[in-house]
Amino acid sequence: MATTLGHHQYGKAEIRLVRITRDGDTHHLKDLAVSVVLSGDMAEAHYSGSNANVLPTDTLKNTVYAFAQEHGVPSAEGFGILLARHFVTSRAPVHHARVRIEEYAWDRIATPGRGAHSFVRSGREVRTARVAFDGRKWEVLSGLRDLTVLNSTDSEFRGYAKDRYTTLEETDDRVLATSVTAVWRHADGDGRPEPDWDLSYERARGHLLGAFAGTYSRSLQQTLYRMGASVIDNLDGIDEIRLSLPNRHHVPVDLEPFGIENDTAEGAVYVAVDRPYGLIEATVLRAGAEPRIPVDPTR
Numbered sequence: 522m523a524t525t526l527g528h529h530q531y532g533k534a535e536i537r538l539v540r541i542t543r544d545g546d547t548h549h550l551k552d553l554a555v556s557v558v559l560s561g562d563m564a565e566a567h568y569s570g571s572n573a574n575v576l577p578t579d580t581l582k583n584t585v586y587a588f589a590q591e592h593g594v595p596s597a598e599g600f601g602i603l604l605a606r607h608f609v610t611s612r613a614p615v616h617h618a619r620v621r622i623e624e625y626a627w628d629r630i631a632t633p634g635r636g637a638h639s640f641v642r643s644g645r646e647v648r649t650a651r652v653a654f655d656g657r658k659w660e661v662l663s664g665l666r667d668l669t670v671l672n673s674t675d676s677e678f679r680g681y682a683k684d685r686y687t688t689l690e691e692t693d694d695r696v697l698a699t700s701v702t703a704v705w706r707h708a709d710g711d712g713r714p715e716p717d718w719d720l721s722y723e724r725a726r727g728h729l730l731g732a733f734a735g736t737y738s739r740s741l742q743q744t745l746y747r748m749g750a751s752v753i754d755n756l757d758g759i760d761e762i763r764l765s766l767p768n769r770h771h772v773p774v775d776l777e778p779f780g781i782e783n784d785t786a787e788g789a790v791y792v793a794v795d796r797p798y799g800l801i802e803a804t805v806l807r808a809g810a811e812p813r814i815p816v817d818p819t820r
């Protein structure tokens with residue numbers, strides 16, 4: 522044989538699922554996209570075409586819906602753990618399962634006297650969870666994307682390297698805006714009970730926002746480090762966090778041709794430039810922790 526099969530996996534991507542729970546007149550809603558990836562003893566499907574070890578991806582989809590109804594969706598992480606354990610423990614050829622979940626937030630629409638069953642899709646960020654299980658050990662990565670934040674002052678960018686192509690002016694007061702993608706890794710479970718995933722998420726989010734707002738920034742790099750360090754310093758169970766921060770540049774508009782001053786004590790007008798953007802990415806680790814989050818957190 523002149524060829525051999527390399528790494529292979531399969532699964533069902535982006536299973537869209539809305540779970541409504543009724544508690545009398547008060548209803549609750551979970552809105553998810555679930556992706557399942559399985560790997561193990563499945564080489565024959567590629568070599569000979571034998572599907573004996575291939576549980577159809579259609580079945581993976583059905584299992585996700587069935588589990589959502591039978592077990593509910595306690596939290597993105599909790600649901601992911603339930604599913605990953607099921608696939609690895611119920612089928613011998615499956616050695617490893619990964620479940621990725623995106624969760625979309627909804628707010629209630631106030632309807633006095635009419636029960637609590639109306640919702641409006643929230644402008645909040647997308648919450649993410651990834652669970653990997655190999656039959657023995659868990660790895661849980663929690664995170665978020667599209668958390669868009671802006672500081673209208675307390676940001677400068679000066680003292681940078683310059684060469685013959687540098688045109689950027691130094692600034693001691695600029696707008697700093699970004700859309701945060703973050704992935705953080707929970708310390709190995711080793712038999713401990715699962716944390717309260719929702720509480721852990723809200724705390725991590727709060728520290729990211731607090732550090733963004735509370736840092737006098739000399740660069741987005743410095744702000745990134747403070748944001749990551751604040752999560753690690755304040756949350757015992759989190760050993761590693763990776764942040765991807767696009768620099769959403771806000772450039773003051775030149776209004777001089779119209780005889781209008783555009784940088785006054787009362788404020789200024791900016792172009793919100795969407796492309797190109799600087800992209801600042803880094804991992805922050807608890808001292809001694811091993812880096813395990815992939816370098817590209819979107820993969």
Ligand SMILES: O=c1[nH]c(=O)c2[nH]c(=O)[nH]c2[nH]1
Nearest residue numbers: 678689739740741742768799
């Ligand atoms: O915070 C910043 N970091 C950079 O590396 C950079 N580069 C740039 O042009 N502007 C900025 N801002």
